[in-house]
Amino acid sequence: MNQVLKQLQPEFNKECEKLGISVSDKQSEQLLNYLSSLLKWNKAFNLTAIRDPKEALYLHLLDSVVVSPAIKQFDSCLDVGTGGGLPGIPLAILNPNKEFTLLDTNSKKTRFLKQVVYELGLKNVTVVNKRVQDFQSDSGYACILSRAFASLKDMTDWTWHLLAKGGQWLAMKGVYPQQEIEELAETLELVESKQVKVPNLDATRYFIYLQKIS
Numbered sequence: 441m442n443q444v445l446k447q448l449q450p451e452f453n454k455e456c457e458k459l460g461i462s463v464s465d466k467q468s469e470q471l472l473n474y475l476s477s478l479l480k481w482n483k484a485f486n487l488t489a490i491r492d493p494k495e496a497l498y499l500h501l502l503d504s505v506v507v508s509p510a511i512k513q514f515d516s517c518l519d520v521g522t523g524g525g526l527p528g529i530p531l532a533i534l535n536p537n538k539e540f541t542l543l544d545t546n547s548k549k550t551r552f553l554k555q556v557v558y559e560l561g562l563k564n565v566t567v568v569n570k571r572v573q574d575f576q577s578d579s580g581y582a583c584i585l586s587r588a589f590a591s592l593k594d595m596t597d598w599t600w601h602l603l604a605k606g607g608q609w610l611a612m613k614g615v616y617p618q619q620e621i622e623e624l625a626e627t628l629e630l631v632e633s634k635q636v637k638v639p640n641l642d643a644t645r646y647f648i649y650l651q652k653i654s
């Protein structure tokens with residue numbers, strides 16, 4: 441593991457505890473090993489603009505960890521436009537009993553993800569290299585989530601066929617997406633919007649839950 445991250449591990453564990461998110465020693469190791477790989481392979485795979493380990497710890501890892509309580513009601517999740525695995529990999533580490541599919545159209549990124557899943561021994565993750573519009577699933581997903589992916593309209597249009605009956609979309613947004621909500625089709629409804637504070641992140645996070653109107 442990256443030595444700077446190793447030194448930051450107690451701080452990371454404390455932040456998780458303050459957030460009320462329980463992280464075992466093994467999960468903490470896996471989370472930091474994942475971040476370490478992301479930073480190590482960044483140059484080769486072009487995974488993130490953030491290069492500083494401490495910044496990445498807060499802006500990537502903790503920003504993903506805070507999603508964990510928000511998906512507790514879902515047993516299967518599709519992380520669409522997952523990039524280097526955010527928030528999908530941290531969520532899969534923290535929720536070994538849920539199934540995660542991490543999808544991205546960029547084959548370099550999915551190659552990195554397959555390697556990470558293998559190295560961390562994650563049995564609950566499937567990595568898919570496809571445009572989401574071309575991806576099919578038999579049973580669909582209870583939750584389709586995304587971080588920094590697309591407008592709410594594009595996200596829901598492109599993944600409409602992948603949501604299981606009774607499922608919900610969960611979009612992570614940096615500002616409240618009033619305009620995007622107004623542009624949504626009448627066949628969709630806003631279930632809930634939650635404001636979430638991420639440690640060391642000046643901006644507020646908004647979790648937007650959407651569902652189909654039946």
Ligand SMILES: C[S@@+](CC[C@H](N)C(=O)[O-])C[C@H]1O[C@@H](n2cnc3c(N)ncnc32)[C@H](O)[C@@H]1O
Nearest residue numbers: 521522523526544545546570571572587588589
């Ligand atoms: C800005 S990155 C965000 C990555 C990650 N979710 C994060 O928060 O760091 C958006 C990702 O969406 C992927 N993407 C864009 N359009 C896509 C599509 N139609 N289907 C699948 N992936 C797509 C891109 O390849 C890119 O990796």
